[in-house]
Amino acid sequence: MPELPEVEIVKQSLDRKIKQKKIQKVIIKNRNLRFKIPMKFEESLNNRSVKKITRFSKYIILEFSNSTFCIIHLGMSGTIHLIRKHKKINTNTSFYNSPNLPFKHNHVEIYFRDIKMVYNDPRRFGFFKLIKNKKNLNEHFNHLGPEPFFRLFNIIYVYNYFKNKKKNIKNFLLDQKFVSGIGNIYASEILYLCKINPLKKAKNLSKEDCKKIIYFSKLVLKKAIKDGGSTIRNFRNVSGHSGLFQKKFNVYQREGLNCLDNNCTGIIKKKTISKRSTFFCNKCQK
DNA sequence: AAGAGGCCCTGATAGC
């Protein structure tokens, strides 16, 4: 599910709805995520105020008032929902108005005064991780390359990185050590706009190719963010609604259909590259 | 060192 744009959508909502709020209660329904949620998790978060919410690559980072952090990763199938608390009229009780979604696999529930945040992850590839201080936080991201939006992701970096590299360009777009935030969907979409064949070896890419990769990586991710991300199977924003960018896919899941470039008579092909499905035009992507 | 491959896990869908 979640590549950089989807994670950014979630991050923006968290920023609007839980920033500066205090955690009143944490309930773990299931500790089994990629890393087991430790027993001390609840206690560590209790009474903490969420000072700041940031994102790096596909990771959401909650910063608390005592300068500790919590890194959240959504894995393949993780979703975060924010559910508003309602007061029942004429009683002292309250209830949560759940969006219309099955929630078999809720793992984490974090309660704020007026809202609860629910983390749900059927495949359990995601995680919550408590981080003691800024230094430990930085260590966590040291091995990751720049996001496409960073100034460091420039022609010199990309062109030099590709020198002598035999691996194909599709794999590099998915390689978080090279560039972080792009996933399997956007890799195909980016290469289509670049008119570069996903199997092309990185060392054979020209400077012009590299410039296109930089330009379209930014463009595709920005547009996807603007459209609220992409929903293929289960991505939902924190209110339970789908993204819209999947309607604008040029190649992803368009196997057998015509290339959308008016000047091209090609057909979109699907090919498995390193165990990941890859979509491309057989004619205009050279 | 770079690159290929396996593995973690559940659910939806396709095919028989």
Next chain:
DNA sequence: TGCTATCAGGGCCTCT
């Protein structure tokens, strides 16, 4: 209907 096989948006680890 009900079984089995395949595939899914990520990332880490190991082996060569």
